[in-house]
Amino acid sequence: MSARRPVPKAAIFRLSLYLRELERLRAETRETVSSRELGRALNLTDAQVRKDLTYFGQFGHRGVGYRVSELIPQLRHILGTDRKWNVVVLGAGNLGRALSAYRGFRNQGFNIVGLFDNDPAKIGQDVGDLTVESMDALSTTVQARDVQIAIICVPAEAAQTVTDLALRSGIPGIFNFAPVTLEVPGSTVEVSEDLAIRLEQLTFDLSKLLS
């Protein structure tokens, strides 16, 4: 099931969309779905759907299409969400607090196991089930709680320092919300979230609507 050809990032993104749509279909107790139908729900051609899935194997059944209950675990395996990921949030400002409680993460198997800040006024505060811990304690926590992902929610000017600390603590995955480009070594993985990009998809449509 491992990819032989390099997989375009956009195809990975679409796998997540297919998974969401399949989970919706399963909730409706649908058993099978065609590439055409899956594509139509997401504004894609059926050829695109088949091509995306072909990167990872043969999932369809001739004359049947895809079996919903079969394809869901296969996509989760490809995306790495068929396992639990332990996640820490670095920065206990509004965004860090919001993401610590974000239901969408828990629904997909992400456990937030720690929330850290270096502001003495915040350390010790309760945020949902968590208590804000000192950044100084990050390294020991990472070992004790088997942490694989750090979500960076500190201001832009502190993001690289905090990222370096996370990497030195042994966290291999960085999910960055700070509006800055981070430098990470090749032995680690980094994804940055730019919330304005989604807003631009809205304004693209809105411009046409309002003109």
Next chain:
Amino acid sequence: MSARRPVPKAAIFRLSLYLRELERLRAETRETVSSRELGRALNLTDAQVRKDLTYFGQFGHRGVGYRVSELIPQLRHILGTDRKWNVVVLGAGNLGRALSAYRGFRNQGFNIVGLFDNDPAKIGQDVGDLTVESMDALSTTVQARDVQIAIICVPAEAAQTVTDLALRSGIPGIFNFAPVTLEVPGSTVEVSEDLAIRLEQLTFDLSKLLS
């Protein structure tokens, strides 16, 4: 510059990425860039870059490539970010507070002109430059401040009600952070943000790294 063929959503997304890369190049005082170079920076083929841009017109110059200072305003015009958008945030919990202050929005021309909640304990609180207002005041505010976009940051169970209120108040664009599918009429535009999808791109790479 309007599209004659339907433009795939993924192409719009890539326009935003091209724009970010062009802005980075401009900061380095670069004057021109080829489709190959633009593609390489974003892990795309040069054919993909050219195809995406062709949806909207002819931007390249033979033997020169794209002129950075020319293409930036053209992409901003296509994406609708060459104008100011007035935005309200509905829900003054941690996420609403975080987004009200999110620098990435302001950088791209989004003005947050109001933050609303229906919790009497929150109404009247100061959040940065804003004061939390009552949801009851939304309709009059929308008229007075010429609001085009509402960011929905209320819990999932309240999201549809608050969205309906925003639409009735005359806001045509909805940017939804609640983990729920909203119903909106065809005369409006809705984009939902699922933060877990970006995390899944991280776990896709991380799974390969750790296996």
